[in-house]
Amino acid sequence: MENIIQGKAYVLGKNIDTDQIIPAEHLVYSLSKPDEVKMYGKYALSGVPLPEGGLPEGNIPFVKDGEFESEFAIIVAGPNFGCGSSREHAPFSLKVAGAKAIIAESYARIFYRNCVDGGFVIPYETAEHLNEIVKTGDELKIDIEANTVENISTNTVYKLNPLGDVFSIVHAGGIFAYARQENLMAQG
Amino acid sequence: MEQTITQKILARAANRKFVDAGENVWLNVDILLTHDVCGPPTFDIFKEEFGPDAKVWDTEKIVVLPDHYIFTANEHAHRNIDLLRQFAKEQNLPNYYDVGTNRYKGVCHVALAEEGFNLPGTVLFGTDSHTCTSGAFGMFGTGIGNTDAAFILGTGKLWEKVPESMKFTFDGEMPEYLTAKDLILQILGDIGTDGATYRAMEFDGEAVFSLPMEERMTLTNMAIEAGGMNGIIAADSITEAYVKSKTSKPYEIFQSDPGARYHSKYRYNVRELEPVVAQPHSPENRATVRSVQGTKITKSYIGSCTGGKLEDFRMAAKILKGKKVSVLTNIVPATVKVMQDLECEQYQGETLKSIFENAGCSIALPSCAACLGGPADTVGRSVDNDVVVSTTNRNFPGRMGSKHAGVYLASPLTAAASAVTGKLTDPRDFL
Structure with missing residues (x-):
């Protein structure tokens, strides 16, 4: 696992639910056939009402119309990110679009587990109200060992909560890699 | 140590006498539920991780209920049903309820109850956030993603953090104009959509135990709307009568100990509540x-x-x-x-x-x-x-x-x- 994640920020509000992350009508696509997988990138965060996407200005889509990947690698949001359904298609779509990490004040449980166990994007928590400070397009740099995020655009460093119990799963790259490492996959 | 009903059920599934809130424990899973939206990607991950010829851990414990995109002309949706059918055939799954046959049931959480899969004291995981519905039967039910479900398919186990519990007590006799839906919307207004994140929501009180099973299921169903890991109502004579009318499988009834620790407690008198x-x-x-x-x-x-x-x-x-x-x-x-x-x-x-x-x-x-x-x-x-x-x-x-x-x-x-x-x-x- 790389120790530094760097990229542009995409800022959202609170309670971003999985219907906003990937609207249910798109869940029919395969998550393994490459020509269909890219559709999850195309529609990532497409359910966010336009004025609420790409804060503070808004009206900035995560993925531009007609494209399959986002220019933003780090999502910054308020509390309760990923609430709603269990669809693993949600963190999957963010990954396919090119997101590497999320920094939110808190997460809904199933979304958080899916991020970690599926090894899609790293779900960082922070006590700071970063989505009220960071602007969409700011260049951010996450230092995984130091548990910090630097806003290169404003030259400010913020603390991230340590990943704690799930660090070893994130580090392994998901629950299967972790379970093999720890010899947990025997049946019975 | 005194425990909540949720702790006791998870302790049983972890082969322990006691589990504490906040601990991560490995659980033996009683039932894994999946459907047409999350089944196919779960099966893909299973094959990728355990091998193309791998067998599921227990065919009797897997319930596949297509229900999401059934009556549509969408060809990708049809393909997902085909993939369920194919996997059920490859693995000889007895609990597959195929579309277009007289075995088709419909919405998985309601069908689980009707088909006798909800048993007090058991642990259910499902690839659907409303899997918490089954908690109305004095059991643990919660939603997971495809990767976690694939892990269960191969091993029969999953890790879970033992949740703290919140208790919601409804006193009084339910008026005719009030329903379980009003009660859960009342709670949601009070605690918000992240008010129970990673916690168990335990429902209690005279009004709750006067409700028929289907109304109790409405209460536990929307625990996820508060971020709850599970919603739960201890089994009573109404639960037992329902379960026995569906199945002769054994079950075990757990109750919260009087001294069990709660994150918080809320109390309502249903006579003072209104339709919301x-x-x-x-x-x-x-x-x-x-x-x-x-x-x-x-x-x-x-x-x-x-x-x-x-x-x-x-x-x-x-x-x-x-x-x-x-x-x-x-x-x-x-x-x-x-x-x-x-x-x-x-x-x-x-x-x-x-x-x-x-x-x-x-x-x-x-x-x-x-x-x-x-x-x-x-x-x-x-x-x-x-x-x-x-x-x-x-x-x-x-x-x-x-x-x-x-x-x-x-x-x-x-x-x-x-x-x-x-x-x-x-x-x-x-x-």
Whole structure:
């Protein structure tokens, strides 16, 4: 696992639910056939009402119309990110679009587990109200060992909560890699 | 050490006497549930991780209930059903309920109860966030993603953090105009959509234990709307009577110890509560129906795992008997059994089906249908600036289809009363 994640920020509000992350009508696509997988990138965060996407200005889509990947690698949001359904298609779509990490004040449980166990994007928590400070397009740099995020655009460093119990799963790259490492996959 | 009912059930599944809130434990899974949206990617991950010829850990413990995108022309949706069928055949899964056959059931959470898979004291994981519904049977049920489900398919185990518990006690005798939906929307308004994140929501009190199983399922169903890991109601004689009518499988009843620790406790007197709605666009956006009475609606929708059970239609029929609806009203039975029951069950000498037809409602085939929007040709899907009153569980932007629509979550009584007047209407006006 790389120790530094760097990229542009995409800022959202609170309670971003999985219907906003990937609207249910798109869940029919395969998550393994490459020509269909890219559709999850195309529609990532497409359910966010336009004025609420790409804060503070808004009206900035995560993925531009007609494209399959986002220019933003780090999502910054308020509390309760990923609430709603269990669809693993949600963190999957963010990954396919090119997101590497999320920094939110808190997460809904199933979304958080899916991020970690599926090894899609790293779900960082922070006590700071970063989505009220960071602007969409700011260049951010996450230092995984130091548990910090630097806003290169404003030259400010913020603390991230340590990943704690799930660090070893994130580090392994998901629950299967972790379970093999720890010899947990025997049946019975 | 004294424990909550949730701790005791997880301790049993972890082969322990005691588990503490906050601990990560590995659990032996009693049932894994999946459906047409999350089954195919789960099976893909299973094959990738355990090998193309790997066998599932226990064929009897896997329940596959297609229910999401069933009555649609969408070819990708059809392909997902084909993939379920193929996997069930490869693995000889006895509990696969195929579309287009007389085994098809409908909405998985209601079908699990009907088919006798809900057993007190057991642990259920499902690739659907509303798997918490089964907690109404004094068991642990929670939603997971495809990767976790694939892990269970191969090993029969999963790690889980033992949740702290929150207790919600409802005292008093339920008035005729109040439903389980009003109780859970009341809680959601009080604690918010992340008020129970990673916690168990335990429901207790005289009013809760007076409810029939299907109403209890409405309470536990929406625990996830507060972020809850699980909702739970201890099993009693009503639970046992229901379970024994469905299965002869053994089960074990657990109760919370009197000294068990809770994160917090809430207490309500149902006599002081009123019919409520959750306004667009969040389940926590509570208002009394009276305070928004008169808001014009364009559709009424009665269906889903939350509001499409026989008990929900019994309530709706009480209001719709002898009346006409003034907006498009979709009646979507959760399961085939509920649909059949509409033809037998009577209110004041008329079958529920006839009451709904005579009121001008449109009755659809059992599935999740427009609760989550679905493909473009889904029955009841919201369009344009629709204003929908719905017995479903979520009203996020775009949830029922159109991003521009507004959804008011309500009880079947409120949805039926509003269907008649074409405006949000307190059911007390009709009862």
